[in-house]
Amino acid sequence: MKVLLYFEGQNVIGKSGIGRALSHQKRALASVGIEYTLDPKSTDYDILHINTYGPKSLLLVNKAKKMGKKVIYHAHSTEEDFRNSFIGSNQLAPLVKKWLVKLYQQADHLITPTPYSKKLLRNYGLTQPIAAISNGIDLKRYYPDARKEAAFRKHFGLSKEQKVIICVGLFFERKGILDFVEIAEKMPEYTFIWFGDVPMASIPRNIRKIVKKDHPQNVLFPGYIDGDLIEGAYSGADLFFFPSYEETEGIVVLEALASQQQVLLRNIPVYEGWMIDRKNCYMAEDNQIFLTLIRELVNHRLPNLSMEGFRTAQSKSINQIGKELEAVYQAVLDVPYDHQMYAKVVK
Known part of the structure; x- marks a missing residue:
């Protein structure tokens, strides 16, 4: 055929x-x-x-x-x-x-x-x-690589000790970008990086203003990045935080799982049956709980579920x-x- x-x-x-x-x-x-x-x-x-x-x-x-x-x-x-x-x-x-x-x-x-x-x-x-x-998901592409992780840290001027939380997505409200920035503002000791891009003229003014200038100093919007840098970011960050409100799957979630990264998600229906809270990821539904979980996860005070997440990626x-x-x-x-x-x- x-x-x-x-x-x-x-x-x-x-x-x-x-x-x-x-x-x-x-x-x-x-x-x-x-x-x-x-x-x-x-x-x-x-x-x-x-x-x-x-x-x-x-x-x-x-x-x-x-x-x-x-x-x-x-x-x-x-x-x-x-x-x-x-x-x-x-x-x-x-x-x-x-x-x-x-x-x-x-x-x-x-x-x-x-x-x-x-x-x-x-x-x-x-x-x-x-x-x-x-x-x-292409498992080989996202397998953790120390060289890529070092390149990611160097590119953004991050020390080995700096706690980094990343997200990957378009600049859409449904992706949870407003929550991402609000949470980052309450956690100035951590660096938050949102990877992704979209034509600025196509998105609402309030989102455009946040991305361009009205965000805390600890939030970075480097735009769309691929290759070694994004792959190094997935595995070299301390947490993948994806507060999206609606997905048909979420390829970026698969990429994070394949990178053997800790994953924090909003608890929404699309994950039913394959992403399970406290088994292969962590989930929450409001920002206060997200705040608590982020602190606990980046400071290793909760069980690391990354290998369970990796097994989920392997099945796909x-x-x-x-x-x-x-x-x-x-x-x-x-x-x-x-x-x-x-x-x-x-x-």
Whole structure:
């Protein structure tokens, strides 16, 4: 079989979780020997696996259906995770939902990252088969590396003793950026770093002001950073703190787990079944408890759960995701496939 992987708007959202999902898909397919192309002009493919939601995406879906190709839509986005993001996102959210449903209805099969996002899609009235398949993680890339960790500390002028709390995400209110800054202000003895970027003109004024100037001195916004520095930050920090209010999975959580980092999350429905408080992470729901947990964790007064978290990441490795995608592709093409694997992702 041959798959056309399509991603519209690389320049706009290529640095987001969806952008990294495409990279993971390519490696996942390669790991199980499935041929793929990224050329939307191609016609010699069997399945269109589409990741994005713009007008070009819809045109490509229509073209594929006219050619009799099978269409799989990767439902990374929902109305819920569109809210509290860009300027006007809350007002546009109902329209976005209608647009997403229109696109998703064109597919022969849907893939979405978690059972939680699958439940949201069912609540939209979508009736096609839906597989809950993690976006996956490249374990080798994020394995702790002393050289990368030293480069991270040196780049930001951090001593070995300096306690550092990091987060990775776009500058969206739903990501918990306001809470991150508020908590940092009450903990001036620690350094808080928020990695990520988004066009400033696209976000609300209050968020823009916080990122540009109205934040405590112990908060850093270095923008989007990849490669050794971000990988060193994941494992070289003292804590990964992700106070997001809404996710369909949270690739950055997988990256932190793969880095064998301590992880502190907001207790939200998307983590049900795979992230468990006091087992492979710590969770809270309000800032006062976050404050207490951060102090306890960075000073090693709570059990270190990083290896349990790493085992969770291992269960979502690129190779495993490749096998799960292959089972869906084979089922869509109605060729012999691993029924047990397929049952696992559509249950």
